[in-house]
Amino acid sequence: MRKFGIAILGFLLIVSVSKAQRSMDKIAGVVGSGIILQSDIEMQYAQYLAQGGAPNPAIKCQVMQNLLTQKILAQQAVIDSVTVKEDEVDSEIDRKMRSMLQRAGGQDRLEQFLGRSVIQYKDEIRNEIRESMVADRMRGKITEKISVTPQEIETYYKKIPKDSLPSYNKEVEVGEIAFNPVLSKEEKELYRQKAQELHDRVKKGEDFGTLARLYSQDPGSAPDGGDLGFADRSTFVKEFSATAFRLKAGEISPVFETDFGFHFLQVIERRGEQVHVRHILIMPQITQASLDRAKLKADSVYTLLTKNKQVDFSSAASYYSDDKETKYNGGMMLNADNVQTRTTFIPTDKLDPQIALVVDTMKVGEVSKPVLYTGQDTKKSYRLLMLRSVTDAHKANMAQDLPKLKDAAYSDKLNRTVSAWFEKKRKQTFIRVDAEYQSCPQLKSWAGAPAVASAKP
Incomplete structure (x- = not known):
């Protein structure tokens, strides 16, 4: 079965939950003045399954925790005057509907599945979308002023037991200049x-x-x-x-x-x-003649870099490279697992095997001769590679791993700040969790809070 068919089946699962809401609803949780319906949990679980997740009832515990935290954040947002604009809500609803329309195969089929018009459905989900966006913004406000000082990074590092220090694989920094064949x-x-x-x-x-x-x-x-x-x-x-x-x-x-x-x-x-x-x-097919022209251009730039030395690698990348992702980054490849931090340090086991094979024979500062490269889309091009640095496998230390330790210390401080905030709010907020969810490990602190203990169904 094609992926499209699988997506439709998943979509139908979600819609079947939506249609069954009226017959299955019960109040699964209460947070202050807000309630969480069983159908809210079932809907999110159905979405998880539709996206390829393996059946696992424990996921509902995580969904319940997420909804509890969302309610607390949204209610605090009202107190702190944290809002979202209606046009922002409109944009998010439109984004969600575009995805649903594509999965359903058009507006007629979507409306048939929903049993209502798209306009009606958009009205129904508006409050849910708004609350989710407000909660996200409130979470951002809680953490917006968090930063870590050099002293805090060092303190965090020293608290890690020596036998628990993370180990880092060998890492390299690699630059590239790509020359794509162009048909005449x-x-x-x-x-x-x-x-x-x-x-x-x-x-x-x-x-x-x-x-x-x-x-x-x-x-x-x-x-x-x-x-x-x-x-x-x-x-x-x-x-x-x-x-x-x-x-x-x-x-x-x-x-x-x-x-x-x-x-x-x-x-x-x-x-x-x-x-x-x-x-x-x-789709035009690349000819040998076009590949030969790309190779000739790569040879010329290699000569400029290594023999004539008329230009540095970074400048050559920005001027000659056909790779849009790296040409304005001095030609430097980014670690795909850490795009947010834009780190150029890439573990050798994460490198493309074609690149790794060449880099393994190079010295730091060296530029390779043109290498024929085949992309995941099977398209061929020529690349010049430059090895900027090599860091051998090692245990974490302040001298070599300050950026990584800074990220870890920041994440630790952020998590502690958010956890402390929620711990305080849980004690101040009336919370009731249905018996079905009180055995969930991640909900022990919610179900055991003083406000819950005194709450009556």
């Missing part, structure tokens, strides 16, 4: 003509969906006759979006080019700021 106008023309021939066949009356299934090279939509479902402008690359939203329902576009290749599309339906289209894509 003449080389592209063959593929543009193929797309044009298919376009002409559709215009003469052949079935669009059949031709898409047979010839389109978009693996995501070709099995569905090129159908992309409903989407808004932000879903597509700009050339595709401009074309799709310029046409009326039923119209077929001329052949046009994007970074993916040559397309033509047909608008099936327009609904406000969403459009339902199908398309056929012909």
Whole structure:
């Protein structure tokens, strides 16, 4: 079964929970003036399953804890005048609805699943979305002034037992300059003509969906006759979006080019700021001649860096590299597991094997000769690699690992601050947890709070 089919099954599971709410609801928890319904928990558990999670009733305990904390945060937000603007709520609801529309396969199917109009459903979830956003903003206010001083980092480090210090694998800093093969106008023309021939066949009356299934090279939509479902402008690359939203329902576009290749599309339906289209894509194939041209360019830049030394690696990356993720970062690769901190230190076991094989033979400061590289999308390019630094595997220490220890000390302080805040609020707030959830390990402190002990059903 295709992923689309799995997504629909998951979506139906969520909707079945929504339709069953009236018959299964009970009050699962009370927090101050707010209540948590059993259906709220079941809905979030269904979403967890729909996203691929393994069946696990213990997840409901985590859901319950999250809802309890959300209620406390939202109620404190009212006291502290922490709010969200209505247009922010609108944007979040729209984001959620876009996802649901794509998973359902269009507005008609979504409304059929929901048993109500999209407009009605958006009204129903508005308060829930607003409360979640307010709670997130309140949590941010609690932690906004948290920072760690060098002294606090050192204190945190010294409190870690020596035999419990984290171990770090060997890490490297690697820079790259990418040279992607570019087809000439003449080389592209063959593929543009193929797309044009298919376009002409559709215009003469052949079935669009059949031709898409047979010839389109978009693996995501070709099995569905090129159908992309409903989407808004932000879903597509700009050339595709401009074309799709310029046409009326039923119209077929001329052949046009994007970074993916040559397309033509047909608008099936327009609904406000969403459009339902199908398309056929012909993807140009890289030629040996284009690869040879990329190699020649890479050789020239290698000479500039290593022999003539007319330019440094960082400047060369920003000027010559075709990799949009690294060219404005001095060519330096980022650790994919720590993108938020934008660290350039990458454990060698996390490096792409093709890169690791070359880097393992290099000295610090050295630039490699052009390397033929094959991406996950099977596209080939040439890369120049530069090894900026190597850090051997070691136990954590202040000299080598200050940034990592700073992050760890900050996280520790943040968690302690939030935990202390919640501990105080739990003692001041009327809380009742249904007996079904009082055995949850993470809810022991909630169910055992003084306010709960005196609360009556």
